[in-house]
Amino acid sequence: MSAPESGVVRSPQGVGQRVPLIDGASKVTGSAVYTDDLKMPGMLVGKILRSPLPHAKIVSIDTSRAEAMPGVKAIVTGSGDMAKFGVLPISKDEVALAVDRVKYVGDCVAGVAADTEEIAMAAMAAIDVRYEPLRVFDKAEDSLEDIDPGLKINPDTRHASNLHKEVNQNFGDVDAAIAAAAHVASGKFRFVGVTHAFTEPHCVIAHFEPTGRLTIWSATQVPHYLHRDLSAVMEMPMHKVRVVRPMVGGAFGGKSDPFPHEMIASLLSRKTGRPVKILFDREEVFLTNHGRHPTKTSVTVACDENGKLTGLDLDALIDGGAWGSFGVVTTYYNGVLSAGPYDLGNFRYRGRRVYTNKAPCGAMRGHGAVNSRFAFEVLVDELAEKCGLDPAEIRRRNLLTSNTTTLNGFRITSNGTAECIRRVVEASDWDKKRGRLPYGEGIGIACGFYISGSALRINWNKVPQSTAHLKIDMDGGVTVHCLAAEIGQGSDTMLAQCVAEVLGLPIDWVRVCARDTDTDPIDLGSYSSRVTFMAGLAASRAAEVIRQKLCQAASRLTGRPAEGFDTRQCEVVFLPEPEVRVHYLDAVLEAIAGKGALIAKGCYHDAPKMGGDHKGAAAGLSPTYSFQAYVTQTKVDPETGFIKPMKVWAAHDCGKALNPLAVEMQIEGCLHMGLGQAMMESFGYNRMTVSNPNLLDYKIPSALEMPDVEVHIVESNDPEGPFGAKEAGEGPLLPILPSLANAVTDAVGVRFYELPMTPDRVLNAIEKKERAAARTASGKKRTPEESVR
């Protein structure tokens, strides 16, 4: 799918136009309908009784007192007969309600449906659960020990320990490369967990209808996977289950798993025959987590005397929490997504994800790539220093080209990294600033690389990864049906724009129905940055079918050949004689005459065959990749340790900006999220309980912490993407963390191997460096502890 020749505008809100999101007005005026806004006749309040213990045997659950309370309508508890579920078919380890054992503080023990929230809470307090504490697995290292099978958090794994997934990949000879290298940089990095902190807490309404069908309204970014797993857990064929996604108030990966609360609401509704709503408190959102994994990452990078990379050795120990979730993918992504944008020479990766007795971790914006990218980019700067090279130059020297293959078999097509670097280096005046700013001010650079959708599907079947249906009746309005989940990222607007572009219509002719499994064909959901690429292609292909029909109709009305027509601004124009034109509505009426409404469909099946044949070769394969380069300028207060990022020049290769406004918003949002992880966010635990389960103590940056952001959109025009587009929602998160850390190093001379860089840590590091310098100056030997930095 490509745009018409430049200069031709088919639609005022078509491809390349700055289009405000079509659902924006309803959100800012408060008229948008989120799940919690829905009220059903006879609706009950559902609540979940959660485990106060991190790991314990359930000796008994007595619900009799609670059940006898007036206003309590149903209570459900776990049963071994219920199907396990999970987003990945290879690790379906989750249960709707704890069976025999609880595995983390917050694990679901019982569901209660009652007339009011007060009654439901009183009922929960009246449920008597007896526990017998079990050994608690806290540190990831402890989960690598062989243990009694009864202590395995997931009894179904092949391992004798609490290991969930181990990945070993080896390309070339890394040891030899390191041994022969002119320079080597290595570090042991520590990353705490971070969480999505979306605005809308999880909310679900389940209604087991008198017809025997189950309808569920849920704040989800994966209606299709929810549809599948609900069908399995409820033991109902998929056609008897209907999933509706109302407006979603942010997700960032935190709503991309089918969840126990969705199952619990369904069970409660089946038991009562009434709609049951479960709305989470903010604390429950934290307890459910599914955020970025805490990770210990050991990295060694080697290069020759010219700064050419010769090897990357990466080891990640990943703390998964109590469930699998997307963890198998996370384990791969922590390694394989380091394969770009640089040519590595040799590459070895060992990744291990373990189960621990903590809230499950899962997918979060930049899934799997963020921590390793940080470590890698910080060490590339260290190598630059060792080589005496400018950090921008060492990166330029190592870039992969367009149309190449990475050493682990990724097919690279369009690649705008070099242009990204050029743009930010120039715009930031990098050459004049790097190493030359006064003490306490610094500038840093980093690159990024991310998938634009997963080439291979999660479930092995032949259903296209995305399908769109279009319908146009005599009113001329175009309805786009597609299950792609709008979660605030702008996918509805993207679908509308693609269709408006092809049909040559203002965007207000197009309405998007992307929310109901009864009416909207399958799209796999909003994860892995796949929607613009895949659903965008599906919708434009469907629109193309209709465009042809309109051109044929215009041909019939004018007697000119159909091939000469194209859609332009509400008209179908015969291009060789532009005065021969038919109004869009006349073409529609002609096209539907005697046949009924125009309908069409378009699909995105699978990427072309690609990838190596090593174990796990499919992980990280994408039809195309996005690339980034950021320069960040910061102040660091050497007396307080406060980091104050001043300006970020952010260049991102999104192939083609279908909507530059939306691309900019995604980049700014990514920056905000990445700065949070870099500077202050920490999903802490205190003796196995989330230590800061609220948005006052879990610190996400405010608008006042945001630097000035200058976005540079680089368009490499992807040969396969819709109108040349690829992703813009996740990759732009990657470079902000290391570019800030590298700027801090430039400002005060300390390197960070641990996040977040809170002021107390920064001050500590500065003071340590000063003490060491003083000691060196006075001729004393440095202690081993100090020479680590």
Place this chain on the structure above:
Amino acid sequence: MILSPFQLHRPDSIEAALALAAEHAADADFIGGGTDLMQNYKNRLNAKGNLIALNEVAELRGVSATRIGAMERLSGLADHPIVRRDWPGLAEAITHVASPLIRNQGTIGGNLLVETRCYFFNQTPFWRETKGSCMKAESDECLVIPQKEICYAAYSGDLAPLLGCLGAVLELASPTGRREVPVSEFYQGDGITKNVLGENELVVGIVLPDGARALRAGYRKLRLRDTIDYPEMGVAAAVKLDDSSRITELRAATTAVDVVPQFADYTGTCAGRTIADVLDEVADDLQANAQPKKNTALPVGYRKKMVGVFLRRLLRDLADGKSEGRISAA
């Protein structure tokens, strides 16, 4: 999380409010803007069965050159022409409190009486169930420093230090009459006893001494984000200089590094000297007296060290006639 149930009372006079308080004794709280109190009610922390709302009591309102009613909202005060003209340090300090939305609702009286804070206390019932509760909530032991005598929850209001340095006095009313207590003597005891306010006593207003207008005063606040967050540490100072820039009065105070705000009067040791001359001495002393405990987000040693760093900066700014201090970082 839903609020715990309570009965709301709306008296329109101080007498009626005090009568209600006496009637419900230990089972009632006054409520100003509720921005502090309601968080604790949601968390079922010492929630009472009766709330006595003060916003219809006219006598608690009003701003003059020497008096601010306890029920004046923070946003209004920060923008008030009299406050901006006569008490610019206070107007600036108010902008450090919470966030703009919260300041629209929060009152200055409520701010002075803001509940003491502790990591183990400001948590949900479920959290306290999993980790054990402490003596400020349902139980009888402290979780920060295990013992049963003293609660170390930190006083975390932003305005008390500055008002204390200015010599402000609180007007209190109780069924037995009215009294006045200087802000610098109001806070006593530990994280549970907090201050000298009687059970059925309320704050009517804050009196600012005429003479204080000649002071240069300011407040600097440590927190991770430059909005929303309670102080991890805060310092205020008020200084009067003569024509040759010699100190004639100097007071300083801290918040959030002890169970009560700490006030220090340095006039005796510093009179006749310049700010540059006393800077280290005063900063070291105030820092040495800070007693932060491990119950907030940032480490104790860091918070203590920042007392000196922030006070030095504040005093230098006051010497230069600068008061602008919104950015806690660079």
